[in-house]
Amino acid sequence: xxxxxxxxxxxxxxxxxxxxxxxxxxxxxxxxxxxxxxxxxxxxxxxxxxxxxxxxxxxxxxxxxxxxxxxxxxxxxxxxxxxxxxxxxxxxxxxxxxxxxxxxxxxxxxxxxxxxxxxxxxxxxxxxxxxxxxxxxxxxxxxxxxxxxxxxxxxxxxxxxxxxxxxxxxxxxxxxxxxxxxxxxxxxxxxxxxxxxxxxxxxxxxxxxxxxxxxxxxxxxxxxxxxxxxxxxxxxxxxxxxxxxxxxxxxxxxxxxxxxxxxxxxxxxxxxxxxx
Amino acid sequence: xxxxxxxxxxxxxxxxxxxxxxxxxxxxxxxxxxxxxxxxxxxxxxxxxxxxxxxxxxxxxxxxxxxxxxxxxxxxxxxxxxxxxxxxxxxxxxxxxxxxxxxxxxxxxxxxxxxxxxxxxxxxxxxxxxxxxxxxxxxxxxxxxxxxxxxxxxxxxxxxxxxxxxxxxxxxxxxxxxxxxxxxxxxxxxxxxxxxxxxxxxxxxxxxxxxxxxxxxxxxxxxxxxxxxxxxxxxxxxxxxxxxxxxxxxxxxxxxxxxxxxxxxxxxxxxxxx
Numbered sequence: 001x002x003x004x005x006x007x008x009x010x011x012x013x014x015x016x017x018x019x020x021x022x023x024x025x026x027x028x029x030x031x032x033x034x035x036x037x038x039x040x041x042x043x044x045x046x047x048x049x050x051x052x053x054x055x056x057x058x059x060x061x062x063x064x065x066x067x068x069x070x071x072x073x074x075x076x077x078x079x080x081x082x083x084x085x086x087x088x089x090x091x092x093x094x095x096x097x098x099x100x101x102x103x104x105x106x107x108x109x110x111x112x113x114x115x116x117x118x119x120x121x122x123x124x125x126x127x128x129x130x131x132x133x134x135x136x137x138x139x140x141x142x143x144x145x146x147x148x149x150x151x152x153x154x155x156x157x158x159x160x161x162x163x164x165x166x167x168x169x170x171x172x173x174x175x176x177x178x179x180x181x182x183x184x185x186x187x188x189x190x191x192x193x194x195x196x197x198x199x200x201x202x203x204x205x206x207x208x209x210x211x212x213x214x215x216x217x218x219x220x221x222x223x224x225x226x227x228x229x230x231x232x233x234x235x236x237x238x239x240x241x242x243x244x245x246x247x248x249x250x251x252x253x254x255x256x257x258x259x260x261x262x263x264x265x266x267x268x269x270x271x272x273x274x275x276x
Numbered sequence: 277x278x279x280x281x282x283x284x285x286x287x288x289x290x291x292x293x294x295x296x297x298x299x300x301x302x303x304x305x306x307x308x309x310x311x312x313x314x315x316x317x318x319x320x321x322x323x324x325x326x327x328x329x330x331x332x333x334x335x336x337x338x339x340x341x342x343x344x345x346x347x348x349x350x351x352x353x354x355x356x357x358x359x360x361x362x363x364x365x366x367x368x369x370x371x372x373x374x375x376x377x378x379x380x381x382x383x384x385x386x387x388x389x390x391x392x393x394x395x396x397x398x399x400x401x402x403x404x405x406x407x408x409x410x411x412x413x414x415x416x417x418x419x420x421x422x423x424x425x426x427x428x429x430x431x432x433x434x435x436x437x438x439x440x441x442x443x444x445x446x447x448x449x450x451x452x453x454x455x456x457x458x459x460x461x462x463x464x465x466x467x468x469x470x471x472x473x474x475x476x477x478x479x480x481x482x483x484x485x486x487x488x489x490x491x492x493x494x495x496x497x498x499x500x501x502x503x504x505x506x507x508x509x510x511x512x513x514x515x516x517x518x519x520x521x522x523x524x525x526x527x528x529x530x531x532x533x534x535x536x537x538x539x540x541x542x543x544x545x546x547x548x549x550x
Contacts, residue, residue: 028369034362035428035505042419051419080313087310133534137410137498137508138527141515146333147324151317156324225410228502232317235411242414250415254407261406274298 057247067249070237071256078233078260081151081226082219085158090212092163097170100124103179103200104192125171131164140226154231158219169211177204210272217268224257234260339520340527349522353510353529360506360533363424364496367431368489374432375439376481382444385469386452386459398441405437409495413504424505431492431499442484446477490541497530507533 011017031037041047098104100121107114113121136157143153182199186192201208227235234257241249293300378401381393412430420426454472463471500508507530514522 028366031362031366031369034359035366035424037366037425037428041421041425047419047421054418077317080317083309083313084317084319087313130531133531133538134527135494135498135530135534137501138511138530141501141512142336145515146329146336147320150320152319152321152324155317155319221408225408228410228414238411239414242418245418254411257411258403258406262402271302 054245054247057245058251060248061251061255062246062248063252067252071234071253074234074237075256075260077151078223078227078235079220079264081154081231081233082158082216082223084151085155085223086162086212086216086219088155088159089162089166089215092159093166093170096124096128096163096167097174098192098196100128100167101171101174103174103182104186104196106186106192109183109186125168128164128167128171131160132162132168133164134161136161136222136226137229140229140231144230149230149232151232153229154223154226154233157226157231158223161222162215162219166212166215170208173204173207173211174200177207206275210275213268213271213275217264220264221261336520339518340524342521343524343528344519344521345525349525353507353525356507356510356526357529357533359424360496360500360508361493363428363431363499363506364489364492367428367496368435368485368492370428370432371435371439371488372481372485374436375443378436378440379443379447380469382440383447385447385465385473386455398444401437401440401444403437404433405441407434409434409492409499410502413499413502417503422503422505427496427499427504427506430504431496434495435488435492439484439488443477443481446480446484447473450476486541486544490537493537494534497533 042051102108102113102121105113105117105121107117139157139160140153143156147153147156177200179200181203182195185195185199190198223231223233224235224238227233227237228239230236234253238250238253238257241253293304378397381391382397382401384391384394409430412433413427416426416429416433420429450473454476455468458468458472496506496508498508500506500510501512503509503512507526511523511526511530514526
């Protein structure tokens with residue numbers, strides 16, 4: 001007869017757990033040194049005073065009519081920079097996708113792709129990788145040097161980074177779907193553009209649009225960040241107010257920014273749901 | 277009786293624009309938004325596309341070469357890279373702890389749980405999440421001063437919001453059986469979580485955390501532009517002083533770091549899903 005064991009009074013695996021916690025703490029030490037992790041500097045006398053004053057100035061949030069008008073104008077500019085950047089990114093990404101996708105290769109229909117087209121596609125892929133692996137903030141820093149402060153630098157930075165991202169993901173979407181219709185069109189002598197418009201595009205249109213809308217939402221977020229290096233929009237004003245320690249303005253703009261992101265999130269989620 | 281047509285009559289193609297067509301409204305709205313954006317921004321295309329700009333761009337790119345590869349500077353770049361890595365790793369770790377602590381009040385543990393803190397905690401998580409790392413860094417610089425500490429905390433703040441929400445959803449979706457079995461035995465909430473819920477969701481939490489770490493390495497590389505340590509701070513410093521050779525080296529290190537992380541995570545994912 002089985003005897004019911006009394007439940008263990010102690011965690012049976014405690015030795016192992018204690019050992020791994022200790023090992024983790026030892027590994028953590030160099031990280032804490034490298035990141036200069038010193039939370040007690042928050043409690044230093046003068047630091048506490050500055051922080052307290054800054055936080056105290058948050059209330060009441062700035063609400064002068066001309067300030068609010070400025071915030072509204074800058075919010076629109078933020079959206080406009082993101083939208084214009086996305087448009088240019090599409091102008092960049094669509095041709096690159098058409099040129100670099102394997103599905104539209106005629107020579108690949110019968111065995112291996114010919115050498116010339118293969119290397120052309122590979123080179124375009126590398127170009128896309130380079131475009132998207134430079135962070136948009138770095139592109140913006142470079143363009144601010146060339147075209148000066150203002151929205152042009154932001155638009156160009158978003159266009160290049162997002163062009164690379166869109167091109168890569170579009171290519172993946174096109175290649176992951178069903179390709180029989182496209183291959184049949186190409187085999188029967190349609191041109192590549194025809195095969196794309198009547199075979200590939202109708203099958204993948206919903207997914208492509210949904211990804212583009214999602215990226216637009218991301219572009220709004222990054223266009224705020226780009227303002228911090230002088231590319232215009234809400235970010236630039238936020239940076240100015242932070243440097244002036246004007247807490248009330250910072251609070252208003254943060255609230256507007258959070259609302260803007262939430263709105264873009266909602267719109268994009270709704271559109272993507274409608275697209276199915 | 278009228279004879280039926282031998283073949284059904286051709287249907288006309290749909291009109292180009294009709295008020296009932298949702299796609300038409302969507303396309304119109306997008307076109308309007310794009311036109312309004314380009315129209316309202318004072319974009320200086322003339323200046324950008326002019327010969328003068330092309331020449332200055334060329335000069336600018338030309339100055340990148342040769343990159344500075346003196347051993348002394350390479351050592352500083354290596355330190356910056358290590359700092360970036362450390363910031364991202366430690367920031368993600370802090371965020372995982374913070375996210376877990378906030379995910380508990382933000383989730384309904386079982387059916388009878390009133391979860392009064394659920395809505396306010398989720399609001400807090402949303403606020404943390406919707407402010408980007410760079411803005412957090414700008415705010416924290418005031419309290420923590422220049423350096424990697426502010427950057428680490430900024431990463432931790434934003435990532436706490438992201439991970440907290442993901443963790444809360446993972447906890448709510450965990451199979452309720454083991455937890456219920458312990459609960460009917462009279463085991464307390466904390467121990468139910470530690471011995472029933474946590475072991476079930478731990479693999480998912482780990483994979484979310486690793487995924488965010490990958491994102492954070494990228495973010496940490498540029499955070500320094502506002503003065504929060506790592507490679508970005510070196511970049512902003514040398515670009516500000518027009519040390520183009522040094523800037524090129526730092527950009528190279530940044531690209532290398534990002535490419536390395538991409539390759540590693542791609543390899544790891546392929547290995548795990550094989």
